Amino acid sequence: MTEKMQAGAVGRAAEDIRVALMTTAAAIPEAERRRGPAPLPPRLVLRTSKSDPAVKVFHIRDGKVEISTRLSELDEADAQLQLDVYKLRKGARERGIVAPRMVPVAAILAHFLDAVRPAANAPDKEVAAYAALASRLGTLARHFGGAVLKDLTKARCNLYVEWRTGLRDARYREGNPDAPLATTASAREDLIELRKAVVLYADEHALAWHPKVHVPKAGPGRTRWLRRKEVARILWATRGRIWDAATNDWQVETVIGADGIPVNRRVLRPRHIVLNRKAIRRFVAIGLYTGTRNAAIRELTWEANEDGGCLDLDGRYIHRRGFGRDPSVGKPRASSRIARKFCAMATPWRDEDLEAGIAHVVHQTDGSAYAASPACVWGSVIADAGLGEEVVPHVLRHTAATWLRIGRTDVRAAADLLGMSVQAVVRIYGQWTLEGQDTAADELGYGKGIKADVFVGGKRPKPKTEPKPEPKPEPKPEPTPEPTAPASPERVPAFAPMPAMAMSYGWAEPAWTGVSTFATPTAIVVPRGSRRRTRRITATRRGRQMTYLQRDVLKAR
Numbered sequence: 001m002t003e004k005m006q007a008g009a010v011g012r013a014a015e016d017i018r019v020a021l022m023t024t025a026a027a028i029p030e031a032e033r034r035r036g037p038a039p040l041p042p043r044l045v046l047r048t049s050k051s052d053p054a055v056k057v058f059h060i061r062d063g064k065v066e067i068s069t070r071l072s073e074l075d076e077a078d079a080q081l082q083l084d085v086y087k088l089r090k091g092a093r094e095r096g097i098v099a100p101r102m103v104p105v106a107a108i109l110a111h112f113l114d115a116v117r118p119a120a121n122a123p124d125k126e127v128a129a130y131a132a133l134a135s136r137l138g139t140l141a142r143h144f145g146g147a148v149l150k151d152l153t154k155a156r157c158n159l160y161v162e163w164r165t166g167l168r169d170a171r172y173r174e175g176n177p178d179a180p181l182a183t184t185a186s187a188r189e190d191l192i193e194l195r196k197a198v199v200l201y202a203d204e205h206a207l208a209w210h211p212k213v214h215v216p217k218a219g220p221g222r223t224r225w226l227r228r229k230e231v232a233r234i235l236w237a238t239r240g241r242i243w244d245a246a247t248n249d250w251q252v253e254t255v256i257g258a259d260g261i262p263v264n265r266r267v268l269r270p271r272h273i274v275l276n277r278k279a280i281r282r283f284v285a286i287g288l289y290t291g292t293r294n295a296a297i298r299e300l301t302w303e304a305n306e307d308g309g310c311l312d313l314d315g316r317y318i319h320r321r322g323f324g325r326d327p328s329v330g331k332p333r334a335s336s337r338i339a340r341k342f343c344a345m346a347t348p349w350r351d352e353d354l355e356a357g358i359a360h361v362v363h364q365t366d367g368s369a370y371a372a373s374p375a376c377v378w379g380s381v382i383a384d385a386g387l388g389e390e391v392v393p394h395v396l397r398h399t400a401a402t403w404l405r406i407g408r409t410d411v412r413a414a415a416d417l418l419g420m421s422v423q424a425v426v427r428i429y430g431q432w433t434l435e436g437q438d439t440a441a442d443e444l445g446y447g448k449g450i451k452a453d454v455f456v457g458g459k460r461p462k463p464k465t466e467p468k469p470e471p472k473p474e475p476k477p478e479p480t481p482e483p484t485a486p487a488s489p490e491r492v493p494a495f496a497p498m499p500a501m502a503m504s505y506g507w508a509e510p511a512w513t514g515v516s517t518f519a520t521p522t523a524i525v526v527p528r529g530s531r532r533r534t535r536r537i538t539a540t541r542r543g544r545q546m547t548y549l550q551r552d553v554l555k556a557r
Contacts, residue, residue, distance in 0.1 A: 039063060040063075041087070042060055042061065042062040042083060042086055042087055042090065043060070043061055043083070044058050044059070044060060044061075044069075044076075044079055044080065044083055045058070045059050045060075045061045045066070046058060046059070046073065047059045047066070047068075055072055056072065056073050057069070057070065057071065057072060058071050058072075058073070058075075058076070058079035060082065060083055060086050062086075062090070067086070069082050069083075100149055100202070100207040100208055100209045100210055101148065101149055101150040101209070102148050102149070102150070103148060103149045103201070103207070104146075104147070104148055105140075105141075105144040105145075105147045105148065105149065105151070105152065105194075106141055106144070106145055106146075107201075108149075108197050108198055108201045109137045109140055109141050109144075109194075109197055111197070111200070111201050111204075112137065112193075112196065112197035112200055112201065113133070113134060113137055115200060116130065116133065117130065118130050123307060125307060128371060133193065135170055136170075136189070136190055136193055137193065137197075139164070139167075139170070139190060140160075140190055140193070140194055143160050143163055143164075144156075144160075144194075149198070149210060149211055150211070152194075152198070152211040152213055153211070153214075154214040157191055157213065157214040157215070157216075158214070158216070160187065160190070160191065161184060161187040161188070161191075161216060164182055164186065164187035164190060165181060165182055165183065165184060165186075165187060166181065166182075167181065167182050168180070168181060168182070169181065169182050169186070170182070170186075171372065171373075171375060172376075184216065184219065185218075185219070187216075188215055188216055188218065191213055191214070191215045191216070192215055194213050195212075195213035195215060198210055198211065198213055221428060222390070222392075222394065222395065222398055223398070224390050224391060224395050224398065225395060225398045225399040225402040225403075226288075226391070226395060226396075226399045230385070230387060230391075231284065231288060231399070233385040233386060233387070234280075234284055234381060234382070234385045234387070235281060235284060236250070236385070237277075237381045237382075237384040237385035238274070238277040238278070238280045238281045238284075238381055239268075239274060239277075239281075240268035240269040240270075240273065240274040240277075241266055241267070241268065241269075241384065242267050242268075242269070242384045243384060243385055243386030244386075245386055250266050250267075251266065251267040252264050252265065252266055252267065253265060253266075253267050269384070273380075275365060276365055276377060277377060277380075277381055278365075279362050279363060279364065279370075279374065279377070280374070280377055280378060280381050282346075282349060282361060282362050283297060283362050283374070283378075283393070283396075284396060285342065285345060285346075286300070286342075286361070286362070287393065287396030287397060287400070288396050288399060288400055289338065289339055289341070289342040289400070290318050290336070290338055290342070290400070291396075291397050291400035291401060291417065291418040291419070292318065292320055292397070292419075293320075293331070293394070293397060294373050294393045294394060295373075296308075296309055296320045296321075296333055297361075297362055298360075298362055298369060298370045298373070299322075299360075299369070300318075300320075300360065300361040300362065301359045301360050301361065302350050302353060302354060302359060302360075302361065303359065304319070304322075304323060305322055305323075305324075306322045306323060306324030306325070307322045307324065307325070308321075308322050309321055309322060309333065311338075311346060311350070311361055313338075313343045313346055313347055313350060316337055316338050316339075316340065316343055317335055317336070317337060317338065318335065318336055318337075318338050319335045320333035320334065320335065320336075320419060321333035321334075321335075332419055332420070332421075333419060334416070334419040336416060336417045336418070336419060337417065346361075349361065373393060378392075378393060397418070400418060401414065401418055401420075401425065401428070401429050402429055404417070404418070404429075405425075405429045411425055411426060
């Protein structure tokens with residue numbers, strides 16, 4: 001009984017699926033037919049089973065293709081259902097209708113790799129870029145090999161970043177124990193390529209839906225730049241010296257000289273290592289004095305060419321882009337001036353290379369150009385210079401831009417010299433814009449207009465409230481004095497009688513005017529009608545005058 005119920009449920013489910021597929025097919029527009037006789041539609045045929053010759057198995061025959069249903073003659077109804085589903089799937093593929101959620105990620109990566117394949121006569125640079133992309137897509141296929149589009153969730157992308165950062169850097173040889181781990185930036189670039197592949201596949205196959213591949217947010221931009229003493233340490237490291245962090249100086253060793261006397265000398269790398277680092281000296285000089293990017297430096301030649309830039313020492317120009325390259329593709333590579341100091345430095349390089357038949361400015365010991373960034377040699381030089389891993393080749397460009405801003409170079413001139421936009425100079429290197437900050441820094445340091453105790457956090461003084469002016473009384477009319485005989489009015493001395501010594505210093509008693517007297521030492525009565533002025537004397541000045549007067553009196557006694 002249970003088996004019959006299960007069989008009935010399966011049959012009803014199959015019928016529902018068939019009805020849904022037929023309804024969908026009815027809404028699909030007909031595909032354009034090719035010229036010629038109409039091919040036979042897919043059909044069921046019986047073939048002998050490979051595992052059991054006595055059993056006949058249904059196959060779906062579509063032209064020259066036969067697909068086994070693994071169903072015997074007794075299961076003809078189920079075989080017919082598979083045939084109907086096959087017809088609907090084929091019609092959906094012909095009309096560009098694909099179940100987007102179930103598209104394999106591996107198929108998407110393979111489609112993207114075929115779409116960007118370079119031509120047979122493509123330059124070596126495009127072939128190298130294609131090889132790097134193939135390596136990156138291969139890493140993606142290792143992780144997303146069995147996944148489909150619906151599996152490209154944010155959580156799955158974050159898991160890929162964790163998995164990718166646990167692998168060795170692909171730029172190093174496989175099995176190299178010194179190869180560093182991949183960075184988060186490398187994993188982020190992988191996901192960007194995956195997103196491009198998904199978008200391309202969805203556009204070309206008219207997918208009704210495709211996931212938005214999550215790419216982690218980029219980290220903060222590099223702000224590391226080099227001081228002049230750090231640049232000097234890098235140049236000394238290219239000549240073989242080794243920095244000692246314990247003594248904060250170059251490493252030294254004690255050897256016994258030919259005369260048997262101990263001699264201290266600097267530790268140097270072997271000659272073949274120093275010879276291999278010769279290219280880094282040129283790399284540092286070009287990056288520092290021109291602000292050119294890593295890839296553009298490696299492509300520089302002594303003569304103009306189509307693929308890369310060149311150095312024009314006679315005209316004092318650096319052309320960062322070949323004349324055959326499209327200026328609208330990739331990052332800007334503008335031409336700019338170079339300093340006379342750098343021209344004098346690079347002229348011996350040019351004469352030496354042209355005499356040896358070497359075309360590239362920065363080259364390997366055999367004269368060939370660097371196909372990729374010299375990461376290994378650069379890392380060993382930075383380690384011997386005692387600097388951190390954050391000092392990458394791009395730091396030279398940051399250093400050039402920072403030095404220009406510290407030197408108060410005009411923003412437009414700095415942008416033209418470095419080959420970047422004015423907005424980038426202001427946004428990235430704006431913290432080094434010092435124009436007009438001297439006055440502001442002094443005002444902040446001295447706290448102009450602010451009391452010292454308030455500026456350092458003391459008590460805030462209470463605001464002074466000016467008293468309201470009282471209304472002035474109206475002047476009373478003075479009585480007119482009657483004419484009388486002059487009398488000798490009594491004088492009220494303002495000060496005590498002065499001794500002779502005080503009189504000798506010029507302190508004479510005030511003369512009698514017949515009108516008023518000296519009342520107190522703090523107020524002076526002036527004749528009527530004279531111009532009024534401020535008569536209040538500060539306490540400090542009054543005390544100083546009294547001190548001088550008392551001292552003279554004591555001396556006289």
